[in-house]
Amino acid sequence: MKDAEPQAIRLADYAPPNWLVNEVQLTFRLAPRATRVLSRIRFRPNPEAGGRAFFLHGEHLKLIRASVDGAEISPRLVDGGLEADVPDAPFTWEAEVEIDPEANTALEGLYLSNGMYCTQCEAEGFRRITFYPDRPDVMAPFTVRIEGPEPVLLSNGNPTASGAGWAEWTDPWPKPAYLFALVAGDLVALEDSFTTMSGREVTLKLWVRPGDEHKTEFAMEALKKSMRWDEEVYGREYDLDIFQIVAVSDFNMGAMENKGLNIFNTSAVLASPDTSTDANFERIEAIVAHEYFHNWTGNRITCRDWFQLSLKEGLTVFRDQSFTADMRPGGVSRIEDVMALRGRQFREDNGPLAHQVQPDSFVEINNFYTATIYEKGAEVIRMLKTLVGDAAYRDALDLYFARHDGEACTIDDWLKVFEDATGRDLAQFRLWYKQAGTPRLDVTEDWDGANYTLTFRQHMPATPGQNEKKPMVIPIATGLLGPNGDEVVPTTVLEMTEAEQSFTFEGLAARPVPSILRGFSAPVILNRETSPEERAFLLAHDTDPFNKWEAGRALAKDVLIAMITGEEPPLAAYLGALAAMLRDEGQSPAFRALALRLPGEDDIAQTLFDANVTPDPARIHDAAETLRQEVAEHLQDMLPRLAAECVVAEPFAPTGEQAGQRALALEVLKLTTRLDGGKAAAAMFESAGNMTLSLGALGCLLDAEKGEDALAAFAAKWQGDALVMDKWFMMQVVHAAPEKAAATAEALTAHPAFNMKNPNRFRAVFGALAMNAAGFHHASGKGYDLLADWIIRLDPLNPQIAARMSSAFETWKRYDADRQAQIRAALERIKASENLSRDTGEMVGRILA
Ligand code: 0A1
Ligand code: ZN
Numbered sequence: 011m012k013d014a015e016p017q018a019i020r021l022a023d024y025a026p027p028n029w030l031v032n033e034v035q036l037t038f039r040l041a042p043r044a045t046r047v048l049s050r051i052r053f054r055p056n057p058e059a060g061g062r063a064f065f066l067h068g069e070h071l072k073l074i075r076a077s078v079d080g081a082e083i084s085p086r087l088v089d090g091g092l093e094a095d096v097p098d099a100p101f102t103w104e105a106e107v108e109i110d111p112e113a114n115t116a117l118e119g120l121y122l123s124n125g126m127y128c129t130q131c132e133a134e135g136f137r138r139i140t141f142y143p144d145r146p147d148v149m150a151p152f153t154v155r156i157e158g159p160e161p162v163l164l165s166n167g168n169p170t171a172s173g174a175g176w177a178e179w180t181d182p183w184p185k186p187a188y189l190f191a192l193v194a195g196d197l198v199a200l201e202d203s204f205t206t207m208s209g210r211e212v213t214l215k216l217w218v219r220p221g222d223e224h225k226t227e228f229a230m231e232a233l234k235k236s237m238r239w240d241e242e243v244y245g246r247e248y249d250l251d252i253f254q255i256v257a258v259s260d261f262n263m264g265a266m267e268n269k270g271l272n273i274f275n276t277s278a279v280l281a282s283p284d285t286s287t288d289a290n291f292e293r294i295e296a297i298v299a300h301e302y303f304h305n306w307t308g309n310r311i312t313c314r315d316w317f318q319l320s321l322k323e324g325l326t327v328f329r330d331q332s333f334t335a336d337m338r339p340g341g342v343s344r345i346e347d348v349m350a351l352r353g354r355q356f357r358e359d360n361g362p363l364a365h366q367v368q369p370d371s372f373v374e375i376n377n378f379y380t381a382t383i384y385e386k387g388a389e390v391i392r393m394l395k396t397l398v399g400d401a402a403y404r405d406a407l408d409l410y411f412a413r414h415d416g417e418a419c420t421i422d423d424w425l426k427v428f429e430d431a432t433g434r435d436l437a438q439f440r441l442w443y444k445q446a447g448t449p450r451l452d453v454t455e456d457w458d459g460a461n462y463t464l465t466f467r468q469h470m471p472a473t474p475g476q477n478e479k480k481p482m483v484i485p486i487a488t489g490l491l492g493p494n495g496d497e498v499v500p501t502t503v504l505e506m507t508e509a510e511q512s513f514t515f516e517g518l519a520a521r522p523v524p525s526i527l528r529g530f531s532a533p534v535i536l537n538r539e540t541s542p543e544e545r546a547f548l549l550a551h552d553t554d555p556f557n558k559w560e561a562g563r564a565l566a567k568d569v570l571i572a573m574i575t576g577e578e579p580p581l582a583a584y585l586g587a588l589a590a591m592l593r594d595e596g597q598s599p600a601f602r603a604l605a606l607r608l609p610g611e612d613d614i615a616q617t618l619f620d621a622n623v624t625p626d627p628a629r630i631h632d633a634a635e636t637l638r639q640e641v642a643e644h645l646q647d648m649l650p651r652l653a654a655e656c657v658v659a660e661p662f663a664p665t666g667e668q669a670g671q672r673a674l675a676l677e678v679l680k681l682t683t684r685l686d687g688g689k690a691a692a693a694m695f696e697s698a699g700n701m702t703l704s705l706g707a708l709g710c711l712l713d714a715e716k717g718e719d720a721l722a723a724f725a726a727k728w729q730g731d732a733l734v735m736d737k738w739f740m741m742q743v744v745h746a747a748p749e750k751a752a753a754t755a756e757a758l759t760a761h762p763a764f765n766m767k768n769p770n771r772f773r774a775v776f777g778a779l780a781m782n783a784a785g786f787h788h789a790s791g792k793g794y795d796l797l798a799d800w801i802i803r804l805d806p807l808n809p810q811i812a813a814r815m816s817s818a819f820e821t822w823k824r825y826d827a828d829r830q831a832q833i834r835a836a837l838e839r840i841k842a843s844e845n846l847s848r849d850t851g852e853m854v855g856r857i858l859a
Pocket of ligand 1 (some may be wrong): 132262263266267323376379800808
């Protein structure tokens with residue numbers, strides 16, 4: 011028998027907590043199978059509450075004893091926690107519970123990773139540590155005493171006392187329980203310090219397992235840069251005596267912003283030139299910044315409830331994107347952000363998992379740490395900044411911090427701050443939070459010999475539970491170019507508020523070429539009939555780096571779509587424009603590398619589906635292969651010169667500049683591999699002095715089906731390094747030919763180094779399978795079956811990762827009847843498995859609905 015359907019939680023049902031917490035004291039007596047947690051919590055009635063009933067969350071806890079004001083009581087254990095009779099006045103709750111960190115494979119609450127204790131409490135993991143009102147609107151200062159034989163014992167805040175076998179930490183800043191953290195183990199630290207803008211000295215420690223010390227320096231530098239940037243750009247100063255980061259190898263997500271004690275997935279913090287790619291370095295810098303920035307946007311000002319998640323996540327992603335753009339100038343980081351947005355968030359928005367940036371209901375909050383909450387949430391804030399302007403944005407943020415410091419807030423509080431700071435009515439803008447889906451923006455134009463008019467029409471497809479949509483405010487950054495390529499109208503933000511709206515530029519000497527949606531000023535799909543010549547013109551002349559790149563990408567897409575649908579592809583225009591772009595030395599290598607990449611196969615599938623063509627993943631793959639071959643042949647004569655140009659002469663540095671050179675070198679190598687069968691790639695693999703070039707060369711060899719020796723050499727060299735071995739697993743699946751992808755993934759699960767309990771390793775195989783579009787969707791259906799088998803196996807151990815992985819199926823309605831039937835069967839099989847978690851149950855239910 012299955013349990014009753016889990017209940018949805020609704021934003022409309024929010025009620026303030028009956029009891030608030032003045033302070034928390036915790037004592038941990040660590041033992042792998044039986045850790046004791048003693049809690050002493052001062053409660054006070056909440057004057058804003060509707061009642062006095064007393065409920066504490068608690069899951070997987072063995073209650074040893076409990077007391078109220080010193081008198082032992084027997085609380086009533088109920089589903090998800092306990093109830094007790096308490097005085098109608100402030101009182102002290104004490105309890106002792108026992109937990110089993112070693113049995114905790116879900117990696118929520120207190121668990122063991124490689125013999126080291128660590129915690130993950132967001133969103134609702136604290137209730138697996140002790141009984142507590144585990145909701146973000148209950149904030150309190152914490153004092154934590156840890157007792158155990160481990161040499162290093164850490165928690166949030168400042169260290170206040172310690173002795174042999176124990177340590178005490180005090181966090182004076184009131185925080186919700188989801189920001190609690192504890193770490194204990196045999197760790198070593200890289201130590202540094204930072205002087206804040208008011209002259210306070212902060213100790214910085216980055217803790218790793220012995221042997222990983224050589225991979226800590228880069229993240230430490232990134233941390234110091236982040237601290238300085240937040241002072242300079244947002245006026246935000248750090249607020250404790252110490253800031254610590256700990257690297258753990260078993261972690262469900264990238265990292266976690268626990269107050270003063272960030273916990274990181276090793277993959278998001280450890281870096282060295284030998285073992286990390288340029289993309290790894292860039293990601294680490296961004297995640298270190300992201301978690302640090304949460305200290306103000308998330309911790310000092312937190313969320314009232316989980317429907318407000320984007321209040322902290324959208325804003326903090328926007329802040330980390332702005333930081334990256336400042337650290338790595340040149341406009342390519344914006345292109346990379348948009349590529350990620352389209353690849354993950356647009357995909358989500360176009361399928362059964364589409365949801366609002368502020369959802370109205372959820373079953374399992376862990377399923378809502380999504381691209382929509384994070385990346386679309388960041389786009390919404392970017393638009394707000396575009397609409398109000400830089401100075402007003404900064405004023406509004408100053409007001410936000412002044413008004414709400416120490417509070418648990420809502421998205422409406424955030425918008426109210428902007429209304430008060432700018433005098434603007436944001437009622438229509440609020441729809442960006444409440445309407446799911448990606449707006450489509452159709453454009454037509456008119457030229458009367460002197461005046462140029464752009465007419466936009468917006469419409470939004472229906473999404474689950476939302477059929478009717480209202481027009482939104484869309485900032486459309488637009489510039490105009492004259493026939494000789496000069497900019498005749500610089501970037502102007504057209505503010506669209508109606509379903510259909512026209513904007514006229516008067517008194518022009520000649521018909522201009524428009525550059526619309528510069529910098530990707532709104533997360534929309536722009537539809538405009540454009541000739542290949544005009545796209546090539548924009549690729550050559552646009553002054554906006556994003557739109558310049560976009561013109562090339564749109565042209566590549568036009569070619570691929572025409573190849574698939576049997577029309578005449580504008581191949582000559584594309585190849586000519588590409589060659590001209592590559593010859594333009596005014597363009598950075600990083601830009602040229604991005605412009606050489608073809609749009610992803612999943613993106614083409616969605617575009618075909620939007621045009622009422624059922625996408626065939628095999629044909630899309632073949633078209634992409636054919637086009638890459640065409641490009642290689644067309645550019646043949648230029649490739650050696652380009653390759654020589656991108657050799658980095660200086661010693662390795664993970665800078666944006668060098669990364670751009672290596673990225674272009676690898677794009678050139680991919681094309682060269684199509685012409686020389688892998689000779690240059692084999693040489694590069696032999697001589698590469700860093701992981702970026704080594705891995706890039708390995709990918710080329712795998713594509714040429716000449717990777718066997720390189721794979722063996724790579725494994726022999728790196729078998730002791732888990733993060734590098736993750737790459738070894740991943741590369742084989744990503745680069746497998748479509749008919750071999752599922753079999754390759756399956757064979758890898760039998761490798762002795764495969765460990766399903768480690769999220770990084772599981773993702774290395776199955777995340778990679780989902781990324782290999784033609785392989786995953788191979789007509790045999792083997793990709794679907796294999797993934798379903800492993801989701802079913804993983805679910806009892808780690809429901810969060812099982813649930814996340816099931817989103818690989820979210821695009822299923824695009825495909826033909828056979829594939830749909832195969833995917834439906836796979837999903838039904840997951841759904842029918844015994845004791846399916848609430849996490850995976852919700853995801854599969856929504857995908858099937
Ligand atoms: N708040 C973190 C992300 C995070 C969310 C949930 C986690 O466990 C379920 C872990 C981390 C961030 O935005 O970085
Ligand atoms: Zn975050």
